[in-house]
Amino acid sequence: MKLRPVALAVMAGAVAAALGATSPAFAADPPAPDEIVDAFEAVLGPVRTHRPSHAKGTCAAGHFVATPDGTRLSVAPTFSGQRVTATIRFGVGVxxxxxxxxxxxxxxLAIRFETPAGDIWDMANISAPIFGNPTPRVMVDGLLARRPDPATGQPNAERVAAFVAANPSTTYQGRWLAQNNPPASWATTPYWGVNAFRFKGQDGQVRHARWVFEPRAGTLRLTEEQMRTLPANFLADELRTRLGRGPVEFDMVLQFPGPGDDLVNPTVAWPDDRPRTTVGRLTVTEVAPGPGGACDPISFLQLDQGPGVEFSDDPTLHARTGSYAVSLSRRLQ
Ligand code: HEM
Structure with a gap:
């Protein structure tokens, strides 16, 4: 069946309900999707016109073609080797x-792949190799610890400090970001999927893997001076200028775990020397001329594309689809 974005939006409530707190892969005491979005809103106030995470973004479009290795390593329709259309949103984590x-x-880098037969696969990736929360419960607790105190309008510093002391792995991503300046362009950073997935290959074997979209333009970060002086909205203009010169490309690369690598905790990266295989190329050909566009009224739900790309047991992965759907439902109200 061909699923159009509108149909997916209508499904959002049902997906959210179905994915509640019942999945066996959830960690103990998992937050329900509504509780997760409520926690974002406890910090940000009601969010009805934009996303609570990566609130700023620009729509783009292009296509994806799997390599022969991609077709070998996944039986999912996206990896057939046919050209698959890509609806894209480049975001800023604010x-x-x-x-x-x-x-x-x-x-x-959020992507909706759609095959000529209408199979849809959504994902959302970030420009850091690790996530800031080991479990969805810790994420909710961290958000609630940072909710503004009604008396001051500011988070309570003692409450935040106590949360951080009790959950040190929530500082790992911040430490990485302190050592790696933001990218100079949406086209000059790797984007990591961060969560592990199960890839089922043509040989019937199931392999755990994490992916990263490597920029063909190379990695280029802002200097400290550029961070002080560049305009607040330079990224969309830079991408428009760049695409005027030609497409922007990323190689999708799978990384496979070694013995003992953590399959369920996205605050821990796997060592760089783990085997890697390039499974496809994403080519970005268009960017929206201004605000809005095809990426705006949808949510990149982080879908399980079974049997070729299935969710691992990482509880943060299982918390995503339902909470993204609830977030979209609130935007559509
Ligand atoms: C406990 C785990 C997580 C929860 C509960 C969560 C929650 C959310 C929610 C509610 C949204 C807004 C969706 C919308 O309104 O359309 C969002 C957006 C987003 N999240 Fe997550 N997230 C989680 C993990 C992750 C991870 C591991 C990554 C990185 C790979 C990630 C990357 C993103 C990105 C890039 C967006 C913006 C997507 C867009 O541009 O539409 N999230 N997240």
Missing amino acids: GNPNGADTTRTTRG
Whole structure:
């Protein structure tokens, strides 16, 4: 069946309900999708016009073609080797749609793949190799620890400090971001999927893997001076200028775990020397001329594309689809 974005939006509520707290892969005491979005809103206030995470973004479009290795390693329709259309959103990891492009946070690459037969696969990736939360419960607790105190309008510093002391792995991503300045362009950073998935290959074997989209233009980060002086909205203009010269390309690369590598905790990267295989190329050919576009009214739900690309047991992965759907439902109200 061909699923159109509108149909997916209508499904959002049902997906959210179905994915509640019942999946066996969830960690103990998992937050329900509504509780997760409520926690974002406890910090940001009601969010009805934009996303609570990566609130700022620009729509783009292009296509994806799997390599022969990709076709070998996944039986999922996206990896057939046919050209698959890509609806794309490049994001900035801020809670405010007017946040600055120089903010020391992650940048996002969200992609909806759609095969000629209408199979849809959504994913959202970030420009850091690790996530800031080991479990969805810790994410909710961290957000609630940072909710503004009604008396001051600011988070309570003692409450935040106590949360961080109790959950040190929530600082790992911030430490990485402190050592790696934000990208100079949406086209000059790797974007990591961060969560592990199970890839089922043509040989019937199931292999755990994480993916990264490597920029063919190379990695280029802002200098400290550029972080101080560049305009707040430079990223979209830079991408428009760049695409005027030709397409922007990323290689999708799978990384396979070694013995003992953590399959369920996205705050821990796997060592760089783990085997890697290039499974496809994403080619970005268009960018929206201004705000809005095809990526705006949808949510990149982070879908399981079974049997070729299935969710691992990482609880943060299982928390995504339902909470993204609830977030979209609130935007559509
Ligand atoms: C506990 C795990 C997570 C939860 C509960 C969560 C929650 C959310 C929510 C509610 C949204 C807004 C979706 C929308 O309104 O359309 C969002 C967006 C996003 N998330 Fe997550 N997230 C989680 C993990 C991750 C991870 C591991 C990554 C990185 C790979 C990630 C990357 C993104 C990106 C890039 C967006 C923006 C997507 C877009 O541009 O539409 N998230 N997240």
